[in-house]
Amino acid sequence: MKLLPKFLTSAALAVGLALPALAQDPFKVGFIYVGAVSDMGWTFTHDVGRLAVEEHFGDAVETVFLENVPEGADAERAISQMILGGADMIFTTSFGYGEATNAVAGQFPDVYFEHATGYMRDHPNVSNYSARFYEGRAVLGHIAGQMTESNIVGYIASYPIPEVIRGINSAFLHARAVNPDVEFRVVWAYTWFDPAIEADAAQALVDAGADVIMQHTDSTAPQTVARDAGIISFGQASDMIQFAPRPRVASIIDNWAPYYIRRVGEAMEGTWEQADTWEGMPTGKVLIGELSDAIPAEVRASAQAMIDALKAGTYHPFTGPINRQDGSVWLAEGEVADDGTLLGMNFYVEGITGEVPN
Amino acid sequence: MIVDPVTLMVALITVATPVLLAAIGELVVEKAGVLNLGVEGMMIMGAVCGFVVAHHSGSAALGFAAGMAGGAALAMLFAVLTQLLMANQVASGLALTLFGLGLAALIGVGYGGLPLPTVYRPFPEALRDIPVAGPIVFSHSVLVYVALMLVAAVWVVLTRTRIGLVLRAVGENHDAAHALGYKVVRIRIAAILFGGACAGLGGAFLSVVRVQNWLEGMTAGAGWIALALVVFASWKPWRVLLGAWLFGGIAALQLRLQAAEVGVPVALLDASPYLITIIVLVIISSDRSRAALNAPAMLGRIFHTSG
Numbered sequence: 001m002k003l004l005p006k007f008l009t010s011a012a013l014a015v016g017l018a019l020p021a022l023a024q025d026p027f028k029v030g031f032i033y034v035g036a037v038s039d040m041g042w043t044f045t046h047d048v049g050r051l052a053v054e055e056h057f058g059d060a061v062e063t064v065f066l067e068n069v070p071e072g073a074d075a076e077r078a079i080s081q082m083i084l085g086g087a088d089m090i091f092t093t094s095f096g097y098g099e100a101t102n103a104v105a106g107q108f109p110d111v112y113f114e115h116a117t118g119y120m121r122d123h124p125n126v127s128n129y130s131a132r133f134y135e136g137r138a139v140l141g142h143i144a145g146q147m148t149e150s151n152i153v154g155y156i157a158s159y160p161i162p163e164v165i166r167g168i169n170s171a172f173l174h175a176r177a178v179n180p181d182v183e184f185r186v187v188w189a190y191t192w193f194d195p196a197i198e199a200d201a202a203q204a205l206v207d208a209g210a211d212v213i214m215q216h217t218d219s220t221a222p223q224t225v226a227r228d229a230g231i232i233s234f235g236q237a238s239d240m241i242q243f244a245p246r247p248r249v250a251s252i253i254d255n256w257a258p259y260y261i262r263r264v265g266e267a268m269e270g271t272w273e274q275a276d277t278w279e280g281m282p283t284g285k286v287l288i289g290e291l292s293d294a295i296p297a298e299v300r301a302s303a304q305a306m307i308d309a310l311k312a313g314t315y316h317p318f319t320g321p322i323n324r325q326d327g328s329v330w331l332a333e334g335e336v337a338d339d340g341t342l343l344g345m346n347f348y349v350e351g352i353t354g355e356v357p358n
Numbered sequence: 359m360i361v362d363p364v365t366l367m368v369a370l371i372t373v374a375t376p377v378l379l380a381a382i383g384e385l386v387v388e389k390a391g392v393l394n395l396g397v398e399g400m401m402i403m404g405a406v407c408g409f410v411v412a413h414h415s416g417s418a419a420l421g422f423a424a425g426m427a428g429g430a431a432l433a434m435l436f437a438v439l440t441q442l443l444m445a446n447q448v449a450s451g452l453a454l455t456l457f458g459l460g461l462a463a464l465i466g467v468g469y470g471g472l473p474l475p476t477v478y479r480p481f482p483e484a485l486r487d488i489p490v491a492g493p494i495v496f497s498h499s500v501l502v503y504v505a506l507m508l509v510a511a512v513w514v515v516l517t518r519t520r521i522g523l524v525l526r527a528v529g530e531n532h533d534a535a536h537a538l539g540y541k542v543v544r545i546r547i548a549a550i551l552f553g554g555a556c557a558g559l560g561g562a563f564l565s566v567v568r569v570q571n572w573l574e575g576m577t578a579g580a581g582w583i584a585l586a587l588v589v590f591a592s593w594k595p596w597r598v599l600l601g602a603w604l605f606g607g608i609a610a611l612q613l614r615l616q617a618a619e620v621g622v623p624v625a626l627l628d629a630s631p632y633l634i635t636i637i638v639l640v641i642i643s644s645d646r647s648r649a650a651l652n653a654p655a656m657l658g659r660i661f662h663t664s665g
Contacts, residue, residue: 036463036574038470068575154617187616188624194578195569197609200373204613207365220471224570242471354619 027268029053030087031065032078034094034218035193041218042192042237042254043067046093046116049256056261060268071096079104083111089267091260092116094192095161102126112267117163119343124274129259132280133163134170134342135310136252137214138317139288139303140234143250144212145175145182146299147232154205155186156198156215156222160357162345164216169349170317171214174306176351185210186354195221202226213247223247232294239289250303251289259285278339281310318342323350361614366607367494369614371502372568374606376401376560376577379505380584381591381598382512383556388588389516390549391529391656395451396436398581399458400429400554401561406462408562409572410469418477421566422501422559429558430551432458437550440660441543447658459575469572477501477567501563506599508556513595525549529654532661542661557581586635592652605631 031050035043050063064087069078075097079090083104089112092101098118105113105123113126121128144153153175157164168186175182185208187201198217202225205213213233215222220240226233226247235243235251259277266272279285288307291300309315320331325348331337348356380397387394407428412421436454439445479486480503481496488496516522525545527535532542564580565572583605591597612627 038463038467038574040470040573185617185619187613190624190628191578193573193575195571195573195576196373196376196564196578196580199569200369200610201613203369204610204617207362207369207614208617210617219569219573219576220571221569221573354616355621357624 026060026062027057027089027264028085028087029061029063029089029091029264030079030082030085031063032069032075032082032090032092032094032097033065033067034069034071034096036067037065039193039218040220040238040240043093043218044238045254046091046256048238049260050091052257053260053264057264057268061264069097072100075100076103080107083108087111089264090114095159095163112263112272114263119276121274121276127263127275127277129263129275129277130163131254131256131285132278133252133254133286134166134317135280136286136288137167137170138174138310139306140214140250140252141171141174142178142306143291143295143299143303144171144214144232144234145177145179147249147295148175148179148182148212150209150211151179151181151183152208152210153182153184153212153214154202154208154210155184156201156205156213156217157186157188158192158217159190160188160346162343165348165356166342166345167216168352169345172352173322173349174317184352184354186352188357189217191217193218195219198222199225203229206231235289241289244290245292245294248289249292249294253287253289255285255287258283278343281307282313324348325350325352360618360620361611364490364493366610366614368497369610370603370607371494371498372606373610374602375502375505376564376568377580377584377587377605378599378602379501379508379560379563380557380581381587381602382505382509382595383553383560384584385588385591385593385595385598386512386516386525386556387549387553388657389529389593389654390525390546391532391654391659391661392440392546392550393447393451393658394433394436394454394550394553395448395585396432396454396458396581397553397557397584398577398579399455399462400432400557401458401564401581401584402462402575402577403432403458404429404558404561405565405576406466406469406561406572407558409474409565410465412474412562412566413469413472416475418475418566421475422562425558425562425566426555427558429556429561430554432461433550433554433557434547436554437547441547441550444660444662447660455581463574466572466574470574471571474566474570499567501559501567504559505563509595509599516595526654529656532656532659536661536663546661557584560584583631586632590635590638592638593654594652604634 033043037047066078069075091114093116095117098120101115102120102122105126117130118128172184189197189201199221202222206229211231213226215236223233223243232249233247235248237254239251240248316336318337320335321333322331324330404425408421408425411424412418439450440447477499480500485496486492528542528545536542587601590601615622
């Protein structure tokens with residue numbers, strides 16, 4: 001008990017001493033990554049955003065990051081540790097960090113939290129941000145539907161969450177629109193990043209007759225399989241341009257840098273407000289990588305027209321008439337999907353033959 | 359046919375090979391009475407060393423040699439800690455995994471996505487084109503056949519030779535082996551190095567043949583499956599092969615059932631290798647005499663010359 005007042009005094013002293021220095025202290029921003037920066041996919045693109053923040057703010061901002069943080073209880077510890085290490089703002093860059101982010105946010109009300117692709121905002125200091133990847137998927141589906149000869153498109157999915165299901169639906173609708181015979185075969189890998197399983201899943205799809213591979217997992221392993229099998233694929237999250245012009249004929253690129261720079265700036269100025277940001281191709285948060293020469297010229301032209309319409313905001317990928325898988329009407333003629341339904345999407349659209357796993 | 363059995367067999371053999379290589383090495387280590395839990399770390403070291411050397415030298419064979427060297431180098435660290443400094447094997451093994459994952463990430467910075475030489479396939483095109491048998495038997499890369507020969511070699515050495523007898527003696531009763539004049543520590547170090555080289559080769563197969571890329575953390579738990587496999591196989595070489603094919607077969611089959619749109623409980627199938635291992639553990643431990651016959655008696659025990 002005697003120690004306590006003494007400890008408090010020295011703590012107060014330490015704070016007092018630290019105060020003048022605080023003004024020059026750089027604003028510290030922490031990033032929690034689900035994979036490795038070197039994955040050349042999802043995590044790589046978030047790290048591109050982090051580096052852009054460093055470059056933009058120079059000495060005023062310091063960034064730290066942790067790779068391969070498991071989703072779940074471990075993430076809570078990793079985030080706390082980062083804050084105890086001085087972080088003023090935390091970006092948690094995977095869906096599965098939702099609970100951990102909110103749990104820690106409750107304990108540190110002065111720290112800003114940004115959780116990617118999630119929906120939980122239990123505390124005023126938590127924001128969500130995501131990108132409308134399904135806009136990009138529409139373009140890829142449009143290309144895939146016209147380039148497949150076996151009429152079987154293989155799709156490597158990660159987890160059955162709305163974001164992934166949305167992507168499958170968007171790609172399928174736009175493939176079907178240009179090719180009434182096309183079928184999608186979906187394999188759930190139950191991982192975001194496991195090159196061996198992703199490669200095996202791609203091989204299984206090739207063996208099942210797919211001649212186009214789409215992936216919603218983070219590594220380039222499916223690209224290698226597609227190359228060896230002589231079929232085509234699409235870059236995911238990052239451009240994966242090293243696999244162009246074949247197998248990678250196009251790609252969806254996540255462009256986080258503008259958002260990260262804006263939000264860090266707002267937090268430093270004190271104008272940061274809780275938000276749920278969901279931007280897509282119009283603001284450049286989702287980009288389509290170069291359409292390679294392997295795509296026939298007329299397909300490239302129509303894909304470019306779709307890209308332009310999506311960028312201009314004049315076209316919504318989920319525009320009716322669209323039925324649910326069971327045949328019931330989801331969107332009437334000309335009706336556009338509302339964000340609420342899209343964010344909670346847990347059903348396939350009509351024409352997809354598989355089932356969404358529970 | 360919902361799932362093509364030929365492509366399933368081909369995939370199964372490829373999927374099983376890295377784990378098979380690591381497990382057959384660990385079997386020898388455990389037969390010598392040493393429990394090395396660092397298989398995952400040694401595998402990833404093999405993966406990165408194999409990839410880096412294969413990329414620079416343009417020779418897959420040199421890459422495989424480097425993978426073995428990388429795994430063995432990490433195993434040497436374990437050998438020094440546990441055999442010379444008498445450190446706890448479980449703790450050292452776990453530390454080895456963490457260290458290997460970190461060191462491999464460091465070595466591999468900047469190597470992701472670089473080109474690799476093609477891997478030698480020992481059988482000519484004509485044989486590979488034979489229906490059914492061609493793809494299953496003759497289509498694989500050289501390392502697949504090496505792994506199979508290794509299983510046979512380990513079985514012969516362990517059960518039919520004097521060296522195998524000595525190795526098992528060290529694993530069953532190191533004091534008696536020592537009293538007979540066998541160099542317990544040296545024999546165990548040799549076994550540990552062999553195990554490391556095998557795990558490293560398994561890792562190199564993963565990066566150079568199966569994924570053809572270096573990605574941080576790419577072993578993703580294969581080392582732990584190899585450890586489970588040794589127990590599953592109750593320390594018998596041919597059962598390791600059977601188990602590897604069974605585990606690999608389940609993994610390859612569940613993906614194909616999904617691709618064929620057969621409703622399968624994916625999570626259950628994914629977990630089944632671990633469930634089977636637990637069931638086997640329960641079965642072998644329910645019968646004291648049989649368990650005693652199979653598990654090396656000195657497994658994980660530290661050897662002091664004073665006895």
